[in-house]
Amino acid sequence: MRKLISNNKIPKRELKVSNFSKVGIKSDEDKIEFDGKKLINLSSNDYLGLSSNKIILNESTKYLKIYGSGSSSSRLIAGNFNKFEEIETNLSEHLGFSKSIVMGNGFLVNATVIPAITRNTIGKKNKFFIFSDKLNHASINYGNSITNQKVFRYNHLDLNHLEFLIKKSQKNTEKIIITESLYSMDGDFADINGLRFIANKYNAILYIDEAHSFGVYGKKGLGISVNGSRAEREVMVGTFSKALGSYGAFIACSKDIYDLIVESCPGLIYSTALPPSVVGSIKAGIKILPKLSKRRERLIANSKFLIKKLKELNLDVGNSSSHIIPIIFNNFFKCEKIREELKRKNFFVKSFRHPTVPKNEERIRVSLTTFIKKNVIIDFLKVMENFK
Ligand SMILES: Cc1ncc(COP(=O)(O)O)c(C=O)c1O
Numbered sequence: 001m002r003k004l005i006s007n008n009k010i011p012k013r014e015l016k017v018s019n020f021s022k023v024g025i026k027s028d029e030d031k032i033e034f035d036g037k038k039l040i041n042l043s044s045n046d047y048l049g050l051s052s053n054k055i056i057l058n059e060s061t062k063y064l065k066i067y068g069s070g071s072s073s074s075r076l077i078a079g080n081f082n083k084f085e086e087i088e089t090n091l092s093e094h095l096g097f098s099k100s101i102v103m104g105n106g107f108l109v110n111a112t113v114i115p116a117i118t119r120n121t122i123g124k125k126n127k128f129f130i131f132s133d134k135l136n137h138a139s140i141n142y143g144n145s146i147t148n149q150k151v152f153r154y155n156h157l158d159l160n161h162l163e164f165l166i167k168k169s170q171k172n173t174e175k176i177i178i179t180e181s182l183y184s185m186d187g188d189f190a191d192i193n194g195l196r197f198i199a200n201k202y203n204a205i206l207y208i209d210e211a212h213s214f215g216v217y218g219k220k221g222l223g224i225s226v227n228g229s230r231a232e233r234e235v236m237v238g239t240f241s242k243a244l245g246s247y248g249a250f251i252a253c254s255k256d257i258y259d260l261i262v263e264s265c266p267g268l269i270y271s272t273a274l275p276p277s278v279v280g281s282i283k284a285g286i287k288i289l290p291k292l293s294k295r296r297e298r299l300i301a302n303s304k305f306l307i308k309k310l311k312e313l314n315l316d317v318g319n320s321s322s323h324i325i326p327i328i329f330n331n332f333f334k335c336e337k338i339r340e341e342l343k344r345k346n347f348f349v350k351s352f353r354h355p356t357v358p359k360n361e362e363r364i365r366v367s368l369t370t371f372i373k374k375n376v377i378i379d380f381l382k383v384m385e386n387f388k
Pocket residue numbers: 105106107108110137139180184209211212239240241248249
């Protein structure tokens with residue numbers, strides 16, 4: 001049991017067991033067992049419910065049986081079987097890039113590709129200027145912090161501030177602008193075309209992390225940045241661990257950046273290739289994705305409904321306009337109280353505190369998936385009515 005908060009101290013993080021089983025469940029059930037109780041999971045990133053999709057499971061099992069349980073070594077040694085290249089060719093073609101590279105996970109990509117693109121090209125300190133949204137994910141901040149380059153953090157989604165910082169910086173330096181397309185703690189979207197305009201104007205690389213939008217938004221679910229023309233020096237990152245219901249991540253980019261990554265990115269060179277069963281599920285997931293427009297539409301309609309109703313209850317959902325919906329209470333203890341109450345009513349949500357979110361913006365966060373039907377949302381709203 002989580003310790004009662006009796007004093008003003010924020011409790012330590014805990015690694016708690018949440019038992020789940022998804023295979024064979026009804027399509028309207030995504031329950032996890034937490035503290036011995038079965039709860040409706042409102043904190044899942046399995047946005048399209050693909051982690052229990054039969055076609056994906058079959059392909060994954062097939063790969064497991066043919067290729068074994070592990071890939072044996074890094075892709076640069078002996079772990080690079082041909083299915084990786086098939087996935088990469090498919091991604092490059094559909095996303096409009098020359099090249100793509102599949103890697104271990106999204107954290108690994110951001111933590112090691114950003115240093116590869118910036119530090120290693122120059123080999124010197126403070127020669128590459130990094131412009132990063134203040135609310136970018138921890139993996140991006142981590143990648144930035146080990147580049148040895150100058151990092152400017154612009155105010156969240158504030159393109160005027162971004163341009164102000166770019167203008168203030170030295171003219172003849174290489175530049176990279178780093179953004180998420182859909183923010184995982186706030187559920188708001190970046191203005192990708194506005195960022196493209198600025199990136200082109202200042203000849204900067206535009207690095208877009210689509211971890212939470214790949215699968216759900218954009219043409220055929222291929223991400224928000226698939227709509228419109230890519231910037232001249234655009235890079236896209238996506239994960240297979242969220243809407244694709246699997247694991248792993250990719251970066252899609254130009255041939256130059258691809259060469260740089262293969263030559264110098266430690267997360268690719270020094271880490272074992274994804275296991276075949278995961279590669280099988282990624283391959284099948286990418287194939288299915290374009291056919292899921294009905295699911296996406298339903299998820300987006302349910303999200304709009306929930307946001308509207310929470311606003312009617314005078315609850316603060318920030319600027320969310322997606323399936324990721326924060327309910328901000330500015331006080332972690334209040335969030336914990338609400339989380340406990342929701343648990344009593346069979347809902348699982350998490351509360352988030354600093355440094356995951358800014359101080360005084362503590363929140364509980366709901367992420368909707370296609371498992372969560374409207375009647376469940378209505379039941380959830382009935383509990384939330386008590387906290388308006
Ligand atoms: C924006 C963003 N990038 C990267 C990641 C890390 O991805 P992964 O879970 O595949 O390591 C996350 C994880 O939630 C994320 O929110």
